[in-house]
Amino acid sequence: MGKRIGMEVGIAAAEAVALCNIDVAAVYPITPQSHIAEHMADIIHDGRIDAEFITVESEHSSISACAGASATGARVYTATSSQGLMLMHEILPIVSAMRLPVVMGNANRAVSGPLNIWNDHGDIMPQRDSGWICLFTENGQEVIDLSIMAFKIAEDPEVMLPTVVNIDGFQLTHMIEPLEFPTQAQVNKFLPDRKPYATLHPDNPMTMGCFNMPDIFTETMKAKDTALWNSKKTIVKVFNEWGRQFGRKYNVVETYKAKDAETLILTMGSMGETASIAVDEMRKAGRKVGLVKLRLWRPFPVEELRAAIKGCKTLIVMDRAISFGGAGGPVATEIKSFLFHDKGRPRIVDFLMGLGGRDVTVGDFIAMVERAKNKKDETYEYYGVRE
Amino acid sequence: MNTVQNFEIFAPKLVDRKEYFSAGHRACQGCGEVLALRLLLKGLGDDVVVANATGCMEIISSAYPQTAWLHPYIHVAFENAAAVGSGVEAGLKALRRKGKIADRDVKTIAIAGDGGTADIGLQALSGAMERGHDMIFFCLDNEAYMNTGIQRSSATPFMAATTTSPAGEAIPGQRTGKKNVPEIMVAHKVPYVATACPSYPIDLINKVKKAKAVKGPAYIHIFSMCPTGWRCASEITIKLGRLVVETGVFPLYEVENGKYRLTMEVPEKLRPVGDYLKPQGRFRHLTPSNIETIQERVNREWEILMNKIECMQPW
Incomplete structure (x- = not known):
């Protein structure tokens, strides 16, 4: 180095x-x-x-x-x-x-x-x-x-x-x-x-x-x-x-402790670092949680994403943008439409969070994984809104 | 004295016979704008790159896979000809300095209509001129958005009827006077600013040559007669171009480093403005008193220009 x-x-x-x-x-x-x-x-x-x-x-x-x-x-x-x-x-x-x-x-x-x-x-x-x-x-x-x-x-x-x-x-x-x-x-x-x-x-x-x-x-x-x-x-x-x-290898889709994960968090950009710490903590507690990071957004790396999420039961997509009045965050919407016909595809949970500079902490990721467990449908949800 | 000064007028054979804009384009019959374009390209000669705005001259010349342009040419969008030209100029400059292209002068020019200059393109034009790119900007002014169907622009003259400034019962046409872009360019301290009209081809070509010789920004505002948009016969294009100058509605002048000079013969008395207005359908609704109002405005503008010619000193 x-x-x-x-x-x-x-x-x-x-x-x-x-x-x-x-x-x-x-x-x-x-x-x-x-x-x-x-x-x-x-x-x-x-x-x-x-x-x-x-x-x-x-x-x-x-x-x-x-x-x-x-x-x-x-x-x-x-x-x-x-x-x-x-x-x-x-x-x-x-x-x-x-x-x-x-x-x-x-x-x-x-x-x-x-x-x-x-x-x-x-x-x-x-x-x-x-x-x-x-x-x-x-x-x-x-x-x-x-x-x-x-x-x-x-x-x-x-x-x-x-x-x-x-x-x-x-x-x-x-x-x-x-x-x-x-x-x-x-x-x-x-x-x-x-x-x-x-x-x-x-x-x-x-x-x-x-x-x-x-x-x-x-x-x-x-x-x-x-x-x-x-x-x-x-x-x-x-x-x-x-x-x-x-000596620094890049992939269009990066993974972290994803191989045997039942729940995967999906991030884009700088959030991935925080999310990886959250994954470490949840792994320490014996939870099978991993991380998938999209490096490439266009063209969408669909095969690589399929390979990365294979076998996982829940995919939690962290969307930092909103499609107002639409189907959800742009990342989750995209993934849902690609995986629509896939047999045995994971349940996709879409959180809109981290907007306008709102911090997304290690605790937030853990809380979202918790929340995802109880979420029944695949509609999008705002995380951390003060109401 | 005048005869000697304007000797070029009698020497049309000296004009470059080479054409830089090929025949077979799709301009309307009697289009004054495409004539202006043909002449200005003759004035420029070789070693030119063109950045053109969306508009009539783009649409009539470049339907894929055809082109009327013999110069290297780029069209990106409507409001950004000056910005695209800035990039072309900077790119050529850097590549030449770094030995990546031939080591010779290539002039960048940007072309836009009156909308692409005075309205939507004004910011990009101001930026490019202020930054001092080695570029000539040509405004081909046919006094409305002709390509979209004759809507008014800020270059549409007072009381002219267009599809968005119609001659209504309550409001008789365009409510505002013409925005003076050459003045705005002079305020930018652009070293060479001129007006021209294709009815005066030698004058136009000479001005283009002068502008090309400037190392830095230059601006030429070319009056471009539009029989389609002005609702007049296509065979009177050249005559209208002469009338607009002889009535003083569009004087031919140049401003070199702030010094104004009239490039037309100074008449003892301007022709009455009605001579210019009457052949045009866009002014058909004018009453004698409307024409009188326009005459007063033209007289005032003429006096302002004469004052500048008399008083302004070069920088």
């Missing part, structure tokens, strides 16, 4: 991106992403990397500038959060349809209203259908590793899709953690220069962003969907390559 240094995770995200030989960053500040933006500015203004830093006037323009820059063949990064991501919403599916491998860090934060700057997944879930590869991180080391891997995944000629790395706001972005950085030489070896499929240049003029008539639009949509599903192969390949080079 290399030397570990203490660093705030948001700053580490910018440092990781700085190792990736980016050409353009277009960033608009928003809490809790702002430390990423500020440190990106420091790195570029100090001349530590050779990149253009576009201080855009809005997130709508940051993602638009990223699209333009990526179309020239540049390696492009942006970071945002919450309202910023919502403002980008219009452009996100255009970036994926144009197959522009923009990489974004998203400091997950609740969506207004009412205004709330703290962590949940309410910002990324409305972007679910944008056609982006969507990764979640659990700790600072994963933020570094996945921020670098994201470029390799996005730019792979088999993929060419934008990728968002979710970093829980405050809970992760503002933590100071012991972190290990790869060296520049190691990253150069892992991540060579981008080899764009098509670029905007007079040497080979081409038209990008044609509109589609009804006779071709469906085909374009299917092609994008197919490309996103196919990207999983490359994601796994890149995870494996990272594991071989750096």
Whole structure:
């Protein structure tokens, strides 16, 4: 293992991106992403990397500038959060349809209203259908590793899709953690220069962003969907390559003490660490409880999830976002629809919790496992509401 | 003196014969906007990348799998041509500096209609100009949302009838005057700002060449006659473009580093505004007193411009 240094995770995200030989960053500040933006500015203004830093006037323009820059063949990064991501919403599916491998860090934060700057997944879930590869991180080391891997995944000629790395706001972005950085030489070896499929240049003029008539639009949509599903192969390949080079192995679905578990907790993002402590405590008390963590949200890793939950009786899904007036949290709803026809599938209990920065403690996880035992149906339930 | 100054007007043979926007596109008969586009692309010549907004010029030129664009071209959305252009400019700059593309000047241009400039695109335009990207922004102003069916924009002139500012019994058309985007650009300290009209092709092309020579942001606002949206005969497009200038409704001028200059011949007396309004269906409902009101507004705007030409010094 290399030397570990203490660093705030948001700053580490910018440092990781700085190792990736980016050409353009277009960033608009928003809490809790702002430390990423500020440190990106420091790195570029100090001349530590050779990149253009576009201080855009809005997130709508940051993602638009990223699209333009990526179309020239540049390696492009942006970071945002919450309202910023919502403002980008219009452009996100255009970036994926144009197959522009923009990489974004998203400091997950609740969506207004009412205004709330703290962590949940309410910002990324409305972007679910944008056609982006969507990764979640659990700790600072994963933020570094996945921020670098994201470029390799996005730019792979088999993929060419934008990728968002979710970093829980405050809970992760503002933590100071012991972190290990790869060296520049190691990253150069892992991540060579981008080899764009098509670029905007007079040497080979081409038209990008044609509109589609009804006779071709469906085909374009299917092609994008197919490309996103196919990207999983490359994601796994890149995870494996990272594991071989750096010794930290990543999976699209991670498990912890899940093999013989009768009850599984399912989390995304930074909650996984707390949940693993809760699992340890319940195991000590002789309870067969384990943990499943979704690292990949889009494309949805359905086979890997099936393998991870095989044999469990109860699957407790922790949803940090709400689909108002709908079937439940977006994660549980998704899993339910995938497992609908599976014989012997687990009972799925869906808790909406950890919203707008509400802490989810070890005790909360244990309490939810208790509550799940007594819950008869599969309707969703808010956990920890003061009534 | 005037003859010598405007010698170019008599030298149309000097215009680049090469076409950068191919024939066979789907613009309406008599479209002044596509003519403006064709001319501005001639003025730019080679080594250009285009970022275009959603709108008429996008829809008529790029139905998959066809394209009328001979330059490298990108369309992303409606309100963000300036932001996409910013990214293109930054990308090309970084890649050139890092030796990843050919080491030569390539000009980024962004194009939008009046809606994509004065309304929904104004924020992105302001941001791009304020940041000082090496980019020309062209507003092709046909004075309403023509692509969606002639709805009013903030560039629609006073009292014009559109589908969302109809000539009703109670309210006779557009209630507000035209937003002055060139002035907003001058306020951004954009080094080169100009107005143009395709009825004055040499003037238009010369301004584009000047803008291309600027290392930094430039803005050209091009009056783009729209027979379909203005409810007039398609064969009077060029005539309308001349009338709008001769009546002083849309003066041709340029602002170099804050110094204003009229690029049209200064008339002793402007033509009456009715000459311009009467051939157009969108002004059909105007009463003589309405026309008088418009005349007063045009006179006032003309005086304001003349004052600037007289008083403003270069930065």
